[in-house]
Amino acid sequence: MLWNRILGYCLVLLWALHGNAQQEFIDQFEKRKYVTDSGSFYYAVFAPKELQPEKRYPLILSWHGMENQGVFPEDFMKNAASIVWGWVRPEVQDNYPCYVLAPHFTVMPDDAIVGGAHFMDIPAHLIDSLVGRGQVDPNRIYVTGHSMGGGFAWASPMRMSTRFAAMMPTSYLHFQEQQTEEAIAIYATIPLWPIHHNQDGNGPEDEIEFLNSTGLPFISTHYFDGEEKHLSETRKQNLIDAHHQYFYTEYNYPCGEKVNCHFAMDTAVVDPYIHQWLFQQYLIDPEALSMALQVKDNGLQITWQASVTTDSVEVWVQDGVESLWVRAGKTIAIGGEFMYYPESILDSANFTIRLLLYNQEGFVYGVQQQHPSDFPEVIADNPHSKSAAVLHPIPSRGTIKIAASDDIVQREWWYQLIDVNGKTIDAGQTIQQTIDISDIANGVYFLRAHRGYEQLFERIIVSQ
Numbered sequence: 001m002l003w004n005r006i007l008g009y010c011l012v013l014l015w016a017l018h019g020n021a022q023q024e025f026i027d028q029f030e031k032r033k034y035v036t037d038s039g040s041f042y043y044a045v046f047a048p049k050e051l052q053p054e055k056r057y058p059l060i061l062s063w064h065g066m067e068n069q070g071v072f073p074e075d076f077m078k079n080a081a082s083i084v085w086g087w088v089r090p091e092v093q094d095n096y097p098c099y100v101l102a103p104h105f106t107v108m109p110d111d112a113i114v115g116g117a118h119f120m121d122i123p124a125h126l127i128d129s130l131v132g133r134g135q136v137d138p139n140r141i142y143v144t145g146h147s148m149g150g151g152f153a154w155a156s157p158m159r160m161s162t163r164f165a166a167m168m169p170t171s172y173l174h175f176q177e178q179q180t181e182e183a184i185a186i187y188a189t190i191p192l193w194p195i196h197h198n199q200d201g202n203g204p205e206d207e208i209e210f211l212n213s214t215g216l217p218f219i220s221t222h223y224f225d226g227e228e229k230h231l232s233e234t235r236k237q238n239l240i241d242a243h244h245q246y247f248y249t250e251y252n253y254p255c256g257e258k259v260n261c262h263f264a265m266d267t268a269v270v271d272p273y274i275h276q277w278l279f280q281q282y283l284i285d286p287e288a289l290s291m292a293l294q295v296k297d298n299g300l301q302i303t304w305q306a307s308v309t310t311d312s313v314e315v316w317v318q319d320g321v322e323s324l325w326v327r328a329g330k331t332i333a334i335g336g337e338f339m340y341y342p343e344s345i346l347d348s349a350n351f352t353i354r355l356l357l358y359n360q361e362g363f364v365y366g367v368q369q370q371h372p373s374d375f376p377e378v379i380a381d382n383p384h385s386k387s388a389a390v391l392h393p394i395p396s397r398g399t400i401k402i403a404a405s406d407d408i409v410q411r412e413w414w415y416q417l418i419d420v421n422g423k424t425i426d427a428g429q430t431i432q433q434t435i436d437i438s439d440i441a442n443g444v445y446f447l448r449a450h451r452g453y454e455q456l457f458e459r460i461i462v463s464q
Helices: 003-027 082-088 123-131 150-158 179-186 206-213 233-241 258-262 272-279 345-350
Strands: 030-036 041-047 057-063 099-104 136-146 166-170 196-198 247-251 287-295 297-304 310-319 325-332 336-340 351-358 364-370 390-397 401-405 414-419 426-427 435-437 444-453 454-462
Touching: 003 082, 041 082, 041 123, 057 082, 057 123, 057 150, 082 099, 082 136, 099 123, 123 136, 136 150, 136 364, 150 166, 166 196, 166 272, 179 206, 233 272, 233 325, 287 351, 287 364, 287 444, 297 310, 297 351, 310 336, 325 336, 401 444
Parallel strands: 057 099, 057 136, 136 166, 196 247, 390 454
Antiparallel strands: 030 041, 041 099, 287 297, 297 336, 310 325, 310 351, 351 364, 390 401, 401 435, 414 426, 414 444, 444 454
16 A cells, blocks of 8 residues: 555656656747737747857747647647657757747637638748748758648648758648649658657558658658568668668557557657757758769769769668668769779669768758669670770760761761760761750760660760
């Protein structure tokens, strides 16, 4: 009997300490109100301590669940809102100081209108205001949310354009418009880490079908479609180091009543791997980096074109989807070329090559990944087939000529002009060994040509 009383007192004390700690985090937010002619919009904002005036910080936009809908503004975040206040814990802020912006719905958005505007337009305005004042890094804005807010997180990039460098929705239901081809095309441009508990009644079963339909390379950390995964810490860290962009977490920890399984956010916000993955994300520029591969000198020649040649390119190689990524090297982008020598060039079809373009701050803003089989067949160095012909002029303007010193008969070539993404943009037969490139945009291309047993594969630069 005595032990039961002692245990009861301990539980009460632990709950009180938990509540005090939670309140301490909540008290660090500043409660604000955005007033329009048509009404008011409540929100809370957290700013990192000891702000450095010359530094810009990342920002997390965090949407709450229905637990906080309708509560008084002064009570906001007291009801299961660790998806909001969890980001101000010392283990986050000491390593990744960031702003947290938390919209608060005192009423459910009526036809998506709050305070006379679409409910996502006001947070977008608030973010732009913080960016404009030089406080927030526009390239490191992340969106997360719980339950109803998880659905809002999925919807945010469709309403707020290209603001987000990463998404982390938790315990959510998808809205119909989030499963369209247009929405999936947007998600393909944003690193994603959706999170559920597999006993949550809020849709993990439907989620499997949706994730499969996207065609994105999601890697599961715990469970997927009823199958146990349990990604090892070594592989998880390796994937994060190699900048893998798509994870899916489905927890299976004991949670008692099913309603308690709905709060996967409590576990997610204290996961150091999630912290590391999220805060390394930087707004990706799809035009910043392009690449091409070819077999050369018993190796893989990796060539690229970077928008900023003074930045750095890191080369990663994976030999099969279950293998660890290997960092093959890092070089200045202006070099434009890297040779990788697998143990056997005949095994090169098993390799995946990933290029990461780093800016001067150490963030990745350009990513390209290719499998050798994604490119048109490449030509190996072979003394019996490689032509002695040369291309001129290089750089090329208007036309390009394939010339060979021993070309007495002057036979024509069949050619294929390939861009750095492996797409054929022109093909045909030369006229007097000349190709008309007057309509080709400036840039780096690859020319494949053959006549009889002669074969030619060269990189060209078009500069009109």
